[in-house]
Amino acid sequence: MSSTPYFTETHEQARDAARQFADELVAPYVEAAESEEQLPLELFRKIGQAGYLGIRSPEQYGGSGSDLLTECLVIEQISRACCGIASAMMPQLLVGSIIGRLGTEEQRQRYLPSIISGERICSIAMSEPGAGSDVSAIATAAKRRGDEFVINGTKTFITNGPDAGVVLLLAYTDRSAGNRGLSLFLVERGTPGFSVSRKLPKVGNRASQVCELIFQDCVVRRSALLGGTEGGFRNLLGAVTMSRVTFAARALGVAQSALDAATAYAGSRVAFGQPIGKFQAIQFKLADMATNLEAARLLTYQAAWMSDQGMPIVKHAAMAKLFASERAVEITSEAVQIHGGYGYIMETPVQRYWRDARLLTISEGTSEIQRQTIAKQLELGL
Numbered sequence: 153m154s155s156t157p158y159f160t161e162t163h164e165q166a167r168d169a170a171r172q173f174a175d176e177l178v179a180p181y182v183e184a185a186e187s188e189e190q191l192p193l194e195l196f197r198k199i200g201q202a203g204y205l206g207i208r209s210p211e212q213y214g215g216s217g218s219d220l221l222t223e224c225l226v227i228e229q230i231s232r233a234c235c236g237i238a239s240a241m242m243p244q245l246l247v248g249s250i251i252g253r254l255g256t257e258e259q260r261q262r263y264l265p266s267i268i269s270g271e272r273i274c275s276i277a278m279s280e281p282g283a284g285s286d287v288s289a290i291a292t293a294a295k296r297r298g299d300e301f302v303i304n305g306t307k308t309f310i311t312n313g314p315d316a317g318v319v320l321l322l323a324y325t326d327r328s329a330g331n332r333g334l335s336l337f338l339v340e341r342g343t344p345g346f347s348v349s350r351k352l353p354k355v356g357n358r359a360s361q362v363c364e365l366i367f368q369d370c371v372v373r374r375s376a377l378l379g380g381t382e383g384g385f386r387n388l389l390g391a392v393t394m395s396r397v398t399f400a401a402r403a404l405g406v407a408q409s410a411l412d413a414a415t416a417y418a419g420s421r422v423a424f425g426q427p428i429g430k431f432q433a434i435q436f437k438l439a440d441m442a443t444n445l446e447a448a449r450l451l452t453y454q455a456a457w458m459s460d461q462g463m464p465i466v467k468h469a470a471m472a473k474l475f476a477s478e479r480a481v482e483i484t485s486e487a488v489q490i491h492g493g494y495g496y497i498m499e500t501p502v503q504r505y506w507r508d509a510r511l512l513t514i515s516e517g518t519s520e521i522q523r524q525t526i527a528k529q530l531e532l533g534l
């Protein structure tokens with residue numbers, strides 16, 4: 153794996169430590185978690201103890217106070233071992249960073265230490281049965297009633313939902329105000345009216361779970377509001393932009409595993425009297441996979457580095473997410489091809505990389521939405 157101009161020695165050390173952690177501590181949990189479609193809670197706490205659930209969170213609450221590039225390097229390495237575990241870490245990292253930035257002192261003290269340690273699992277609940285890409289079409293509403301809000305609505309595809317101790321919920325507090333009327337709430341497990349209605353079995357990323365959540369006359373106090381009644385959407389978008397870069401890093405990890413597996417297989421599988429890696433057709437596939445992965449890596453690290461320098465990254469984050477996730481789908485698919493029939497058999501890990509990568513162009517803003525975001529940043533003069 154190459155170094156880049158964006159790394160300091162501290163970044164290299166963080167990457168190497170995360171790689172060792174992934175190989176030694178994450179890998180042993182993967183098979184059972186994948187077959188049972190269950191997040192291994194014991195592992196999640198170990199990830200917390202290693203400091204990987206609060207990479208950008210303030211040190212005074214147990215976080216590492218580190219940067220987005222470090223977060224990317226850690227997620228890339230965890231995803232190399234298991235994209236599904238990296239998936240479960242993402243809401244945790246995102247919710248922690250939003251509370252760190254927008255939360256009141258009371259909210260920070262209440263949530264950050266347990267989120268960072270992995271004791272309290274987080275979900276982000278934006279998507280609904282009738283609204284995914286078009287967030288402004290959500291139907292969930294939080295109606296003010298004195299010092300409380302009464303929430304009604306259904307959220308779907310919510311990562312970590314079945315285990316979540318706290319859900320960051322997006323709801324309208326004032327529909328007539330458009331996007332400015334969207335607000336963020338921290339809703340805790342056990343709040344009357346909040347329930348997990350059903351788990352949604354998935355094709356890949358099976359070491360994490362998604363589910364549907366129901367909010368039915370769910371009453372929360374005003375103190376559950378995060379960042380005021382106005383600007384919830386804007387605040388969430390800012391955090392999601394950074395999370396898209398971490399998401400791109402997740403694509404790098406799974407693509408790297410597929411490339412490694414395909415390279416090893418090409419060197420050992422014999423056909424027509426020689427290793428298949430001696431055929432130019434296979435060599436060219438591997439060369440394209442490696443080149444695309446390197447390009448995705450540079451886009452991702454550059455976007456993270458720019459963010460860490462305080463530069464705007466809306467376009468670069470979308471480019472990194474778009475390119476890394478689309479290349480991951482291709483690279484994992486080519487890795488299956490190089491494995492021939494064995495690539496399609498469940499006992500060969502490469503099929504998991506392919507199933508896991510398929511999600512990456514859909515979740516956290518589809519490829520079409522990333523392209524739309526990039527196009528908006530181009531001066532089209534329309």
Ligand SMILES: Cc1cc2nc3c(=O)[nH]c(=O)nc-3n(C[C@H](O)[C@H](O)[C@H](O)COP(=O)(O)OP(=O)(O)OC[C@H]3O[C@@H](n4cnc5c(N)ncnc54)[C@H](O)[C@@H]3O)c2cc1C
Nearest residue numbers: 276277278279283284285309310311514515516517518520
């Ligand atoms: C495994 C998994 C985990 C997830 N985790 C979470 C989570 O934790 N929290 C959460 O809130 N959500 C989560 N999601 C939801 C995810 O973010 C949405 O699936 C995604 O945003 C797409 O929304 P949608 O599925 O409603 O598709 P739609 O928005 O209905 O889109 C359908 C198709 O139309 C295209 N399309 C839509 N609008 C346009 C447009 N303007 N121009 C061109 N094409 C367009 C899309 O790109 C897509 O190809 C998860 C989803 C999955 C599958």
